[in-house]
Amino acid sequence: MRIVVIGGSGHVGTFLVPRLVRAGHEVVTISRGQRAAYLDDDAWRDVRQVRADREAEDAAGTFPGRVAALAPDAVVDMVCFTPESASALVDGLRGRVGHLVTCGTIWRYGPSVKVPVTDANATPPVGDYGTGKHAITELLRRETASGGLLTTTLHPGHISGPGWHPIGPLGNLDPRVWRALSAGDELLVPGLGAELMHHVHADDVAQAFQLALERRAAAAGGSFNVVAPSALTARGFAQIAAGWFGQEARLRSVGWDEFRAHVGDQHADTSWDHLWRSHCASIDDTRAVLGYRPAHEPEDAVHEAIAWLIEHGQLDVARPMVG
Secondary structure, eight states, rough: EEEEEETSSSHHHHHHHHHHHTTOOEEEEESSSSSSOOSSSSSGGOOOEEEHHHHHHHHHHHHHHHHHHTTSEEEESSOOHHHHHHHHHHHHHTTTSSEEEOOOGGSSSSSSSSSSBOOOOOOOOOOOOOOEEEEEEHHHHHHHHHSSSSSEEEEEOEEEOOOOOOOOOOOOOTHHHHHHHHHTTTTEEEEEEEOOEOOOHHHHHHHHHHHHHHTTHHTTTTTEEEEOSEEEEHHHHHHHHHHTTTTEEEEEEEHHHHHHHOOOOOHHHHHHHHHHOOOOOOOOIIIIIIIOOOOOHHHHHHHHEEEOOOOOOOOSSOOOOOO
């Protein structure tokens, strides 16, 4: 099968593209060409890489034609963020391509009232990102239900893996969190610390995309969560992570105003976005329909990411990891 992957050098593409090559598929990637994949893999030698600025070509109305001209059997869209962009691509591929698999997000769900979250018990999305992704999901669902282009949408949690900074125990990207945990210093935790975050290893997300592509009939019209088998509470996450450095986590619960004054607006806003939602998403349908079998618990995915960052001099910690 010839598969075009839009945004193939990103977090998931780093693992997905080599997976598809090794499975015998012909793979073409489309990206701006500004970044190589996060990890080296000999499989990339068999990949045709096309450079294109999707945002600029969307504005010009030329991007869907560029994708269709590559004559793919299936298209993976990792970087679609607006319903307008999704609609244009669908219009350009309808009747010319067999399957479109798009990357969504578990932020299509609003704050949890019951976990694990499913389509049946979820609250409406909040914020531009989640609202936009939800609208894309519904657009694609309607497209397939009406007899048009066959589509599938996969919804990852907080993607972690080697090569980039993962969402940390406070729900943000503040590197000082890792310094404090590694040193055994006190860490201020906003709220109760019982809020949930649902991570997933990038290769498990890649597994789900490969399954959706290779089980097209089962995946048709579906919308599937792609996360680790379990979720982490903020406090539990911090305790586990401190243990990687041979430390006990010293945690103190504080109100959000004190937390914001301590870490600054940017990190506080990011923490609020993640912790307020308190997500633990169900993968029952993903297991049953696609055969998804995640290989990584959430702490394992984050551990791999942090170990890589330390090894490559991209994260300052007080002492080496011991586990």
